[in-house]
Every structure is written in C-alpha cells, then in structure tokens.
Amino acid sequence: MFPSNISLSATALFLIGSGAWVFISYLRSLKAPAVGGQNQTLRYFAFFLLGIGVASSIWALGSFLVESNPTLAGFTYPLGLLCGGIGLAYFTRVGVNLVIPRYEKLIFWLFMVGNILSAAAGFIDPVVPSRTAAGVVVWNISYSRGINVMFIGAAITIFNLALFSLEALKVKSRILKIRAIVICGALIFYMGGGLAHNIVATPGQTILADITTAVGAALILIAVRLPQLARQLKLIKNE
Amino acid sequence: MTEIKTDPKNTYQELATVIVAKQASIIGEKLAFEKAWRVEGVRVDSKGRVVQLAEPQVETLGRLIDEYARLSGESAVKFSQQAVDSILQKNPDLPLPEQLKKGYSPMEHFLASF
Numbered sequence: 001m002f003p004s005n006i007s008l009s010a011t012a013l014f015l016i017g018s019g020a021w022v023f024i025s026y027l028r029s030l031k032a033p034a035v036g037g038q039n040q041t042l043r044y045f046a047f048f049l050l051g052i053g054v055a056s057s058i059w060a061l062g063s064f065l066v067e068s069n070p071t072l073a074g075f076t077y078p079l080g081l082l083c084g085g086i087g088l089a090y091f092t093r094v095g096v097n098l099v100i101p102r103y104e105k106l107i108f109w110l111f112m113v114g115n116i117l118s119a120a121a122g123f124i125d126p127v128v129p130s131r132t133a134a135g136v137v138v139w140n141i142s143y144s145r146g147i148n149v150m151f152i153g154a155a156i157t158i159f160n161l162a163l164f165s166l167e168a169l170k171v172k173s174r175i176l177k178i179r180a181i182v183i184c185g186a187l188i189f190y191m192g193g194g195l196a197h198n199i200v201a202t203p204g205q206t207i208l209a210d211i212t213t214a215v216g217a218a219l220i221l222i223a224v225r226l227p228q229l230a231r232q233l234k235l236i237k238n239e
Numbered sequence: 240m241t242e243i244k245t246d247p248k249n250t251y252q253e254l255a256t257v258i259v260a261k262q263a264s265i266i267g268e269k270l271a272f273e274k275a276w277r278v279e280g281v282r283v284d285s286k287g288r289v290v291q292l293a294e295p296q297v298e299t300l301g302r303l304i305d306e307y308a309r310l311s312g313e314s315a316v317k318f319s320q321q322a323v324d325s326i327l328q329k330n331p332d333l334p335l336p337e338q339l340k341k342g343y344s345p346m347e348h349f350l351a352s353f
Contacts, residue, residue: 025353041349098345101312167346176350224353 002135007210008060011190014217015056018224019049044093049220051087052190055080056217063137066129073129077139078122081149084194085115088156091187095163111156118152136203136210146198153198157191175230182223190216250330251296254323254339255281255289255303261322262307262315263287274310278303301336308338313345 023046062076089111096104122145129139141149161184168180193212200206222229255275263271268287275283280293281303292299307315316338323339337343 022353029352041345042352045349045353094349098349099312101309104309167344170344171347171350172342172344173347173351176347179350180346 002063002131002137003207004063004131004135004137004210005060007207007214008056008063008137011210011214011217012053012056012060014214014221015049015053018217018221019046019051019053021224022046022049041094041097044090044097048087048091048094049224051090052084053087055082055084055087056213058083062129066131066137070128070130071126074126075123077127077129077141078119081122082115082119085119086112088153088160089115091160092156092163095160095167098167099163114152118149132203134203136206138200138203138206139197141198143199149198150195153191153195157187157195161187175227179223179226182219182226186216186219186223188216189213189219192216249292249296250326250333251292251300252289253326255292255300256287257322257326258300258303258307258319259283259287259289261318265318266310270310271307274306275303278306297334297336301338304336304338308345316343316345 022042026042026046029042058076058080062073062080065073065076089108092111093104093108096107127140127142129137131137164180164187165184168177168184171177171180189212193209193214193216196209196212197206200209259271259275262274265271266274272283272287275281275287275289278299279302280291280299281289282291284290304316304319307319320339320343327333327335327339337348
C-alpha cells in the first residue's frame, strides 16, 4: 500500500472511531438524561468528529482512485472539504454554545453557508491529483485556491481554539483539563496538517502534512478514550 | 384568568419560581416568562410563579436553567445559583440539577460526558 493511502486511511479510522464513541455517549445520555442537559454540546462534538472523519475517508478513497480515475479522485477534494467544513462548523457550535450561546445559530449558519459556497466553487473547477514515484498523492491545488482555503481554515480554527481554550481554563478536574488540552493539541495538528495540504509543493512536504494530520487524528482518539486509558494505566484512581 | 397558587410544600417549584423571578429582573418579565413557558413540563402563572414542574422535577428544573442559559450562557447559570442560595441553605440535602451544584462548569460537564 502507498504511504498516502496508509496515512489517510489511518486518519479516517481514528476520527470515525472517535466520532462513533462520542455519538454512542450522546445516545446513552438520551436514555438516562444527564441532569441539566448540555446533551446538545455532546451531539455537536460527535458531528464534528464524524464530519472530519467522513472528510478524511473521502480523501482516503480519492487516494485509492488516483491511478484508475483521476477525475473522480479530483472530485473527492471539494467533497471532503464540504464534509470537513460541516464538521468544523459543528465544532464552532461547541465553543459558541459554551461561551456565547445567544449567537450559536447565527455563527453556525454563517459558517455553513460559507462552507457550501466555497465547496461548490471546488466542484466547478476540480483538481486533478497525481501520484509521485514514491507513492505520495499530490492534489495539484492551484496556489490561489490553496492560499484561500488555508487562510479561511486557519481563521476558523483559531476562533474555535480561542473559544474552547477560554472555557477549558476553568476546568478543575485534572483528567478533564488534560482531555481539553489534548483536544486543542489534536485540533492544531489535524487542522495544521490538513490545511497544509492546500499549499504543499513537494512529495516530502505532502508526507509531512499527511503525518501531522494523522498525529492530530490519533490525538483526538486518545482524548476521547483518555479516562479509560488513564484508568488502565492506573494514572487516576477514581476521578 | 384563573390564578393557580404555588404549592408551598414543593421546594422545586420554589426554586424554579425564584429562578424565573431573577431572570425577569435581568432580561425582563416578558422574555423570562416566555422562556419558561417554552420548557416542557413547566407551568408558570401570569405573575411568574411556577405552579407545576413535571416529574422528575430535578430534570425539569435543569431544563428551565438550560433554556435561560441558551439565551445568556453561563451568566444565567450563575444568576440561578445566586437566586436559589437561601432556599438551599434550608434544604442542604435536596438533590439538585448539575447546574445548581457548587463548582458547576458547562465545559467540565461536557468533557465528563463522553
């Protein structure tokens, strides 16, 4: 298997696994509603993970199609952006819901409309990816488009990180504080690596972006399973 | 309009009534009452007194606080905690929704839920 296929598939599996775990937690909370609610925040977080998980799965699928059908593989780029953007809009909803709930719907729909419009532009003029001799998928994204996606994505990520970190600072439980820090770290790695794919120019840079993205996804899985992992490693007793 | 009297023995109704009153003093009676009417299982009379809270009352009370929190975030939770303080001092063992417990943080609640 080619390096790009491995890293993209691993990223997708980590994220879908994390999203499924959080979504199951959400479904459980519906059966035995947590006193005081906040279930919607959990649902938004599950949709965020599933959104970026589906995006990574679509890009992984694209990496498998590069030789057999590069045109179809090219369409997986905007389709993945669309799904990832929907996921990211839900993450924004998590932060906004916790900090400024009054503006939750407005900001969410602004992000959704912006995301749909930018993805639509990607379908009109799709990229044609190719594979290098080393087995790395190069998406051949034009410089201007890459820069646009990179700046918009970075701005949204910084906004999300600011909101999430602001609330995370107030967390008192040690294990939950670590969980919040790991989620922030995961987002930096995943979004950093993911967005870098839009401006990389060489196979080496692409591999680095692939690895960074996969590390971010692995960190998300660790954050989601952190209490269980900590208990197994006997790092916490009964927190 | 027939006015229904608050059951004085029901502490949860008392808690809900003071929360609605506190919100009314901050966001105005009209909006505070409208918000409370929207919550399933909560009945409020025209003066803002909570006359019925569906069982389980702890959860219904939690939903009422959530409804206000949707409008003004964590500050709604803090004002609710302040409003119920004197009643809780007389009833220290009363089971409470998460938001009314000491040291409640929405982020902590979220991070602990999965």
